[in-house]
Amino acid sequence: MIVTRFAPSPTGRLHLGHAYAALFAERAARAADGRFLLRLEDIDLARCRPAFADAILEDLAWLGLSWDGPVRRQSEHFADYRAALDRLAARGLLYPCFCTRKDIQEEIARAGRAPHGPDGPLYPGICRALPHAEAARRVAAGEPHALRLHMARACDTVGGALAFDDRDAGHVVAAPGQFGDVVLARKDVPTSYHLAVTVDDALQGVTLVTRGRDLLPSTHVHRLLQALLDLPVPAYHHHALLTDASGSRLAKRADAASLAALRDDGVTPAALRTQLGF
DSSP: OOEEEEOOOSSSOOBHHHHHHHHHHHHHHHTTTOEEEEEEOOOOTTTOOHHHHHHHHHHHHHHTOOOSSOOEEGGGOHHHHHHHHHHHHHTTOEEEEOOOHHHHHHHHHHHSOOOEETTEEOOOOTTTTOOHHHHHHHHHTTOOOEEEEOHHHHHHHHOSOOEEEETTTEEEEOOGGGGOSOEEEESSSSSOHHHHHHHHHHHTTOOEEEEEGGGTTHHHHHHHHHHHTTOOOOEEEEEOOOBOTTSOBOOGGGTOOBHHHHHHTTOOHHHHHHHHTO
């Protein structure tokens, strides 16, 4: 059975890009008599708002979408992510990082150059070699820190090549090392996007992950985490992104027109579905 999910973050109102992603996932499930799930990725407690979560449900209902089973809210499942972190820590694959953004920028400036990944300059490894006793003392003292994945050690642990299949990109050999030592948790947010979505997709039985093409690089990290945590590997379909007249991706931060605004302007769900090709 195909099981897909739509997983927005309640940090603002949904826009056309979200509508396309939700309709795309629902169509993939319903066409195969499968299940379509809804998940709210609300781990960032500082930016996510209950009002936005309610608005997401309202907008999806207006579009005529229905989902199977209860909505999974990530903020209610931090224990699941903690368990995954504990498993990685037990294998010696995590280390505490006490660096601020300023510390990292200054270290990169001193070095004169830094390897780059999909998200920009890679973390230069300042805290990777801290003596265990010193790191433990600083953690016990309550010093703010993140938990980073020791990427080289993690890749050595799984051994051999990892891969995943994408309905658009084809068979992809994973290269998680391009991200460097990614953050998997912070003191104020006890998980990361990478860890939470990987754990959730497994726990929810997702067999087909549909999402925007901009997230294809992240799948390299997710494939590594699946291997480290002995989780099933779903199929993927990273679809094209909606863009504005200038060719820029629709985004909340770029003030893309919200579904609520379109609704207020008299746009009907049927007209919007037709516009988006559904």
